[in-house]
Amino acid sequence: MPTTFSLRTARDDAPNALFVALDRARAAGERLLDLTTSNPTTAGIPHDASAILAAIADPRSLVYAPEPLGLPSAREAAAATFASHGATVDPSRVALTASTSEAYAVLFKVLCDPGDEILVPAPSYPLLGFLAEFESVALRTYPLVHAGRWHVDLEALRAAISPRTKAIVVVSPNNPTGSYLGEEELERMLDLDLPIVSDEVFATYPMSERVPEGRVATVAGATRGLVFALSGLSKLAALPQMKLGWIGVSGAEDLAARAMRRLELVLDAYLSVGTPVQHALPAILSSRAAAEDAIRARARENLRALRAIMKEAPSASVLDVEGGWYAIVRVPDMKTDERWALDLAVRDHVAVQPGYFFDMDRGAHLVVSLLTPEPVFAEGAARLAARVREDA
Ligand SMILES: Cc1ncc(COP(=O)(O)O)c(C=O)c1O
Numbered sequence: 463m464p465t466t467f468s469l470r471t472a473r474d475d476a477p478n479a480l481f482v483a484l485d486r487a488r489a490a491g492e493r494l495l496d497l498t499t500s501n502p503t504t505a506g507i508p509h510d511a512s513a514i515l516a517a518i519a520d521p522r523s524l525v526y527a528p529e530p531l532g533l534p535s536a537r538e539a540a541a542a543t544f545a546s547h548g549a550t551v552d553p554s555r556v557a558l559t560a561s562t563s564e565a566y567a568v569l570f571k572v573l574c575d576p577g578d579e580i581l582v583p584a585p586s587y588p589l590l591g592f593l594a595e596f597e598s599v600a601l602r603t604y605p606l607v608h609a610g611r612w613h614v615d616l617e618a619l620r621a622a623i624s625p626r627t628k629a630i631v632v633v634s635p636n637n638p639t640g641s642y643l644g645e646e647e648l649e650r651m652l653d654l655d656l657p658i659v660s661d662e663v664f665a666t667y668p669m670s671e672r673v674p675e676g677r678v679a680t681v682a683g684a685t686r687g688l689v690f691a692l693s694g695l696s697k698l699a700a701l702p703q704m705k706l707g708w709i710g711v712s713g714a715e716d717l718a719a720r721a722m723r724r725l726e727l728v729l730d731a732y733l734s735v736g737t738p739v740q741h742a743l744p745a746i747l748s749s750r751a752a753a754e755d756a757i758r759a760r761a762r763e764n765l766r767a768l769r770a771i772m773k774e775a776p777s778a779s780v781l782d783v784e785g786g787w788y789a790i791v792r793v794p795d796m797k798t799d800e801r802w803a804l805d806l807a808v809r810d811h812v813a814v815q816p817g818y819f820f821d822m823d824r825g826a827h828l829v830v831s832l833l834t835p836e837p838v839f840a841e842g843a844a845r846l847a848a849r850v851r852e853d854a
Contacts, residue, residue: 532558
């Protein structure tokens with residue numbers, strides 16, 4: 463019998479034209495203005511290095527004492543992060559994972575059988591497609607609509623539900639739309655009696671002083687249905703390499719208790735969270751302000767600069783951003799967003815992400831990362847505005 467591989471891991475290996483163009487520019491020694499920066503550890507964001515390094519050198523980490531849901535002290539620290547959004551989650555209702563991505567995988571195993579369906583927003587985070595496919599789960603999308611402000615098309619969401627639908631994913635604030643889930647939207651979703659998986663990794667980065675009026679800071683603390691609030695060190699403390707995420711489980715008492723037992727069963731098979739990071743979690747969380755404040759300040763400054771610079775190209779517009787690290791620029795649709803991104807890479811040496819990477823299928827949109835160091839961002843935005851003026 464010839465060797466075969468799973469269909470789930472079969473991918474078209476043809477390299478993406480944009481990545482090829484960017485690689486070529488780099489190989490030619492061009493100075494590339496990268497407006498896709500998403501790694502907070504290489505973007506000049508300050509960390510409280512001594513506190514972090516002291517925390518991971520804890521001698522207790524020399525002992526292995528496996529706990530499927532995580533060490534009690536770490537679960538307590540993770541539970542406390544929900545309190546900063548005004549929600550109460552008992553530490554017994556927190557499960558630790560190695561990342562938010564792993565949290566999705568674990569939840570898909572807990573909620574779905576192969577062939578079941580999960581509803582995800584469009585546009586949204588591109589990794590969701592891979593994470594679902596690896597669990598043999600099918601993704602169905604529901605639209606987020608931009609009408610001055612982003613909102614969930616609840617009619618379309620209801621229409622997308624089938625007998626095989628097992629959960630609704632929300633990303634709040636969403637990547638790349640920067641929109642928080644609305645309070646009313648959450649209530650209508652809870653009415654649908656489906657578990658809600660809420661990815662809140664960017665929740666701590668609102669663009670204004672607080673989460674906008676009528677928007678949900680966290681789904682944690684809900685008292686009906688079954689809701690899972692996902693977060694982790696990757697964005698909250700800007701430390702993705704620490705590999706620690708968590709799931710806060712809320713909702714009807716009985717459902718939440720049953721969900722915890724299932725989570726424990728799956729997590730016990732992997733025991734994937736390292737001990738040092740669990741012991742270090744309380745200290746890492748207490749020392750996160752340096753990075754968190756710097757990211758907030760940078761994202762706000764870059765968004766302000768982007769709006770000012772794009773005024774020079776009136777045929778493009780910057781969409782409203784409520785939170786997170788990304789902004790969307792709507793560009794004239796006489797070219798596809800892939801073509802705009804390719805032209806910017808080849809002619810202007812600016813890297814941006816085309817909207818289609820995020821399932822934006824109407825009009826032409828470019829996604830830029832507000833985590834980019836300010837001087838690079840401003841120069842890249844100026845070249846983007848110039849390209850729009852020239853081509854449109
Ligand atoms: C919306 C969203 N969720 C989750 C993640 C990944 O988080 P983690 O590093 O915890 O897997 C990202 C990373 O960019 C993201 O944008």
